[in-house]
Amino acid sequence: xxxxxxxxxxxxxxxxxxxxxxxxxxxxxxxxxxxxxxxxxxxxxxxxxxxxxxxxxxxxxxxxxxxxxxxxxxxxxxxxxxxxxxxxxxxxxxxxxxxxxxxxxxxxxxxxxxxxxxxxxxxxxxxxxxxxxxxxxxxxxxxxxxxxxxxxxxxxxxxxxxxxxxxxxxxxxxxx
Numbered sequence: 001x002x003x004x005x006x007x008x009x010x011x012x013x014x015x016x017x018x019x020x021x022x023x024x025x026x027x028x029x030x031x032x033x034x035x036x037x038x039x040x041x042x043x044x045x046x047x048x049x050x051x052x053x054x055x056x057x058x059x060x061x062x063x064x065x066x067x068x069x070x071x072x073x074x075x076x077x078x079x080x081x082x083x084x085x086x087x088x089x090x091x092x093x094x095x096x097x098x099x100x101x102x103x104x105x106x107x108x109x110x111x112x113x114x115x116x117x118x119x120x121x122x123x124x125x126x127x128x129x130x131x132x133x134x135x136x137x138x139x140x141x142x143x144x145x146x147x148x149x150x151x152x153x154x155x156x157x158x159x160x161x162x163x164x165x166x167x168x169x170x171x172x173x174x175x176x
Contacts, residue, residue: 012090016081016148043130064112072111077141079111104176106149110164114138118160123155127173134158134170 013021031147038071041053051074064072064079069089072081078104085093117135131137132144132152132155155172 008086010087010088012085014090014093015082016084018148077139078143079138081111082111104174105154106151106173106175107169107173108133108137108145109146109171110168110170111143111145112136112138114143114163116158116160116162116164116170117142119156119158121153121156121171123153123156127151127153129150135162136170144172147171147173149173149175 008025010021013023015021030039034039038054042050043053044050048058049060050062051060053059058072059076061076064074066072069085070081070083071104072079074080085126085131113159114136115138117137119134121133127133127147128150129147131147133147134145136145151173153171154174156170157168157172158164158170
């Protein structure tokens, strides 16, 4: 018996900051911001490697890692982690997420290997979403690692002038 072909009309991208983006299938070479549509192209050449061309500017992009539907990319030298979901897998995530309840703590992990330059919070500090917590130097660039949530810092594991690996826990934040 032949399987019926599944017709997926859209895909969802969920960022590590829990932002959701919807992309119609088949994918287009354009994005809409407000009421304006912009052409976006993914290109490769020997001099620049892989890059996205948008508004006549080149933005370097590299897939650092992928596993199943989870990806880590470097876009313009900034690390982003996200998952690609179908409508079915998105519903499944919501059902599974609602049954386990809300997490009381958030673990801020290193998005890439590097050296801790500065720790800007102490245990007991109140933090707001988007507030810089740690400065991480990677590939000769300093990156502000920001709080993904509002809460109170319960543990600071990052120490200045130390090296960290990707996914090392830097700060623990209580959200409850």
